[in-house]
Amino acid sequence: MTPQKINLFKYQDLVLHTVVLVILMALVWIVYGKTMDFGVVWDDHILTTASIYSEKDFIGILTRPANGFEYLPVRDITLIIDYINYGGWWGGFHRTNVVIYSIATTLVYLFFFLFLSADGMRDKKPFIVAFFLTAIFALHPIQVEPVSFIGARNALLALLFSAAACIMIILEKEEQQGIFYWAGLACTILAMFSKATSVFLPLLFIIMNMYLFKKSTIKNSIQHYLPYLIVTAIVFLLHVVIASGGAIREPLTIFGLIGKLPNIILIPEFYLYKFLLPFNQLVDYPISEYLRHKTLLFILSTALIIMTYRLYVREEKQRSSIWLFLVAYMLALLPVMNLLPTYPTVADRYAQLPLLFITPLIVLPLIKIFDLKWFTPLAIIAIAGLTNLSYQQVNIWQSDDHLFSHTLKINPNSIKSLHNLGNHSWKNGDKNKALQYYKQASDINPVDMTYDFYKARYAEENGYINIAIEHLNTAIKKKGTFLSLAYFKLGDLYIKQGEYQLAKETLENGILQVGVSPQDQLNKKKAKIKITEIDRLLQ
Structure with a gap:
């Protein structure tokens, strides 16, 4: 199936896009605007105050890891620009975070809209559905940490460029123009040099290609995105080599991997749980306490694995949107499954990219069950509740205390x-x-x-x-x-x-x-x- 032509630039569509985006931007700034009164907290004291930033050392940023264990020049360049613009006023750094997040939210909305339109949902009002998906995603309390924490800017930039890359992939299929293919590759590289957890993107694009073109085989999709895979392999090795000097605490061994199985099983469930019950977001979750409930964890894990497998088998035959977002969620989790022994085990900022896919994975089936007419009031209530929770959660980021x-x-x-x-x-x-x-x-x-x-x-x-x-x-x-x-x-x-x-x-x-x-x-x-x-x- 070739996706139908999408025209983003018809007058009526532009008006609707503008209205939707104005509402989304207003909500984002209502929640996060007050962070401009905040200072630096937690690892900001280490991650954002290094002399390489305040001395505006652009050459140093491009030639070595700024903090000694991460080579993320895209993030680091934005921090230098903040020092140029704001000096020591940390409110300006927070403002940049909110601006980046606003742009990322806009791109997430356009991604959802393009996806829904290509999926043949024009008769089901993709504007409204894309708005609901984006609002639930952008206003979820899981987002509070990466937006309110200057040191998590890498996550915001990775989200921005990942969403942009997804848009390019859809437009490439839609317009059949090579410029979108190479623009997608550029966005992917920028995402990976913003945060290393973006390395799953080429695998996602292979799955997206199989979804957009039902007759496409996995072999054809891999061949199509081979340049993406080669570049990603190089960037991934670079990240691993640099991280081996500091961020990675010990080498990964087969016995170490076996020892991590409880964590690996827990992490997908944990982020699903935090998505469905978005209360008490923390910067230090008691993972060891969760793992002590071995029997309960085993029962829940077994049930979830069986349900996921059955869902995958059922939806894979049709290559449905549920299949796509299920696989996308698991792919997005791969870099944050603690396979490489980094610290901490889980964090809200790690969940930002997986949240991009778990949101439609949960919401789209609900729309089908309730129908859009009945789902709309439920979505409005949910968005209002999430906005309130996030607004309250932001307050705890005003100081270390x-x-x-x-x-x-x-x-x-x-x-x-x-x-x-x-x-x-x-x-x-x-x-x-x-x-x-x-x-x-x-x-x-x-x-x-x-x-x-x-x-x-x-x-x-x-x-x-x-x-x-x-x-x-x-x-x-x-x-x-x-x-x-x-x-x-x-x-x-x-x-x-x-x-x-x-x-x-x-x-x-x-x-x-x-x-x-x-x-x-x-x-x-x-x-x-x-x-x-x-x-x-x-x-």
């Missing part, structure tokens, strides 16, 4: 929240309160070194060098992000006490533990300079 207090209230064992609340208190001068948070984290996870590390800093600041050394020696026997820094601090204290040989050995051990971030590399250089100075003293 709001964000992690909210998370800790729902997930009392969130070590991430305790660490960040401790960091927030320490930065604001309330060091006793900070130590209380770090102590709570240590009680939950005794091998966490953070409490001992900050006790050492507190002791040093108050002149108790021997006590600081004792705490640092305890800290380096544990695990945590401060391991190399703990060695370097300990080396400095040994230097102050004149124990130069011990200081040298400690600094050398610290160098072995150094990560890939720019700050880690700077600390490494300082440690090497100190070792050179110690060698001179010992001669």
Whole structure:
């Protein structure tokens, strides 16, 4: 089946598109406009404040990973532009996020409209259906994290270029013009250099080709998109090589993969659950708590796998829209299934691209069941509810204190929240309160070194060098992000006490533990300079 011609530029259609988009943009800005009053939170302190951005180092952005473990030049260029336009006003960075999301929402609407029109739904008012799909997608509380978190701009840009690429694929089939094919490839490359999770796109386009042309075989579709697959393989390998230096914590092995099976099974169910019940969005979900309910998880997983398989078999024969979006959802999940051992296991920002496909997967069958006339009031109620939930959820992103207090209230064992609340208190001068948070984290996870590390800093600041050394020696026997820094601090204290040989050995051990971030590399250089100075003293 060749899709029917779609004319986006008839006067009546332009008016309808304009009305729909004005409503969507108004809702997006009502929900997210207030983020312009917010500052930086969480990993924004690391991901968006690196000197490579503030120094407008465009060459550095293009030639190396800006933060030491991700090569995402598209995202990084937008951050440099923000520094040029807004300097240190973080509200401007948030404004850019909302603008990018507004453009992405527009493209998502056009994708849904083109898809529905190509699917022969003109008699079923694709404007209205596309509006409902886009509104549910764009106003869902899962979107709050990637829009309100400057550090998640990569997800917004990946969404924008992924939606644009999907549009190009449909237009290529519609107009039979090669320019759309190559424009789609360009958008795909931009998406992959915005966020690595976009690497599934060529596989999606193969499935879309089989959907749009029912007689097309998988072999023909693969041949058609072979340039996409080759480019994607190169980009994927580049991402893996760079991430292996920092973001990927350990190599993937067959035993590691087997150990991850519970997570792999849980993740598709988890995002489906959060889509259907969009309450209590967190930056640190208690995944370990979910996994403890092994029997319930096994029953639900088995039932879902059977239902999914039966649905796939039934719909695959017709290559229906349900088949397309079911496969698309699973493909979009592949990069976020924790196959490569990154952290965290799940996050709302990871769900943004899968949400693009789970929305029509759930909503389109409901329209068929209820008919559009009866579905419309239900959709309006749902959109109003989602808008309200998202509007309230945005408030927690105004500061670290709001964000992690909210998370800790729902997930009392969130070590991430305790660490960040401790960091927030320490930065604001309330060091006793900070130590209380770090102590709570240590009680939950005794091998966490953070409490001992900050006790050492507190002791040093108050002149108790021997006590600081004792705490640092305890800290380096544990695990945590401060391991190399703990060695370097300990080396400095040994230097102050004149124990130069011990200081040298400690600094050398610290160098072995150094990560890939720019700050880690700077600390490494300082440690090497100190070792050179110690060698001179010992001669």
